[in-house]
Amino acid sequence: MTRAEELPDVASAREFYAKYEPKEIIGTGASSTVRRCVRRTTSKEYAVKIIDLIGNGELVGEDLRTVTHNEIKILRMVSGEMHIIELVDVFETETLMFLVFELLHKGELFDYLTEVVKFNEKQTRQTMRALLETVAFLHQQNIVHRDLKPENILLDDDKQIHLSDFGFAVALEHDRQQLRQLCGTPGYMSPEMLKCAINELNPGYGKEVDMWASGVIMYTLLAGVPPFWHRKQMVMFRRIMEGNYSFPSPDWDDISSCAKDIIIKLLEVDPDKRLTAKGALNHPFFQHVEDGNRYFSQGFNPRKKFRVAIWTVLAGVVVSKLSQNVKKTMCVIIGKDPYSSKAIRKLIDASSFSVYGHWVKKRADQNRAMLFKNHLCFNKF
Structure with a gap:
């Protein structure tokens, strides 16, 4: 049995094991393992993220504990929001932390996307509206997620999205606070975040990084491929900083100019000109009202x-x-x-x-x- 498959020492986490029964592994990370678990008194299923504070990840010990405490704090701040994963329980020992979440059976949006290859505009509108409403809520609370990507968006049985993994999220002290830490996933990093890593005089970045990542996600949903991907990471970074992407034929031939327009405004290199979450939701692409399986524009003729x-x-x-x-x-x-x-x-x-x-x-x-x-x-x- 590998280290990832071994269960943590029961004696060091007696409180967790008294309340939950851990089951099979459903995911692994650099310093954590995610298992399905069952609450003993109700038999209800959950997902538990078991964080090894003395493991071999990028962060260890007190650094990892601090990051996890920050994630817990933010998750509690946004508790109850419809499209954000619900943190149910927390247990902490000297060597381990247990974060119990609601279990979302359909898994990651990324995995679903690999099955269907790409979304049509109706599916994209539904998914992106829910995502942007969630981002708008976070930004209203002065919270920046900093790691928006399909892998961090989970689906429930009705394929409704739930934003997860707030490990890089930060609560700003004020609306215009600027950050400088390079974090997140390379293909979704914004130009201003990358520029912080190469220029010490760069003023930093703010909430706008989430809007850039939203644009990358929307492009990927519609095209089935991300806009800036390249096997050489430095080439990809250069493309991101230059805003170098396109809408190649034939994939984009049958996609509306309205959909392309909002992507262009989300993937704006200048963060001051980039759409905000509320601005994106007011874009004509989202000005449709759903009625069953039909969509009617507000200017119905x-x-x-x-x-x-x-x-x-x-x-x-x-x-x-x-x-x-x-x-x-x-x-x-x-x-x-x-x-x-x-x-x-x-x-x-x-x-x-x-x-x-x-x-x-x-x-x-x-x-x-x-x-x-x-x-x-x-x-x-």
Whole structure:
């Protein structure tokens, strides 16, 4: 049994074990292990994050204890917020800390995204609205998360998001306080945070870093790949600081200009010009009201909708007459350029992730369509 699989010493954490029964491991980190656990009196399931204060992580001992105390403090400050994970219990010993959270069975948004490859605009609107409402709440409390990413967004049974992992979060002393610590995940770091690491005279950063990360998340949801990824981290950092990204064809051909516009305003290099959380929620992309499975813009025009319905019916008649040629047409399209078909493109994207284990950026040097350039393999397919 490996160190990660071993249960902590019962004697040093008697209070936790008296209340909860730990089960299988559901996640691991540099200095922690997450297990499913069951409350003995109610049989209700939870997730417990067991933090090893004398482990081999980047932070050990009192440093790690201080960071964890800060996380607990912030989680208690935001307790009860709909889209933030709920901290249920805390136990602390000389060598271990136990943080008991609500158990969210659907896991990380990242894992779900790898299954579906990308979101449509409706799914993106729902997810990003919930995320931005949560960020707006945090910023109103002068809290900066500093590590927003799909891996730190968990899903419940209804696929509602719950923001987690507040280990890098900080409560500002005042609204305009500037920070300088380099922290978070490289692909989601903002230009102003990176500049702090290379320029001692840089004034620092504030809440705006969360908005940049939100833009990276939204781009990734819609495209299935992050905007700045590169296998060489220094190249990726340079792209981030320059705001060097694009909306390449064909992935972005069927995505609205409205969606692209809000991403552009979130991925604004100048933090003073970047959208705030409230400003983003007021963007036209979010000015829709959900009614079941339908969306209506606030400027609803019944005459225009009727004309669209008529044209839709007529188009359906034409499509039905041409249905006998669909298979033949698809074979021709796929044979010439498999990546031009949205359905096949989605299959390629999913397959490439399972092969490489990470996102593959569709640039000249890393085009996933190249996987299907071997005509002999394609003919077998």
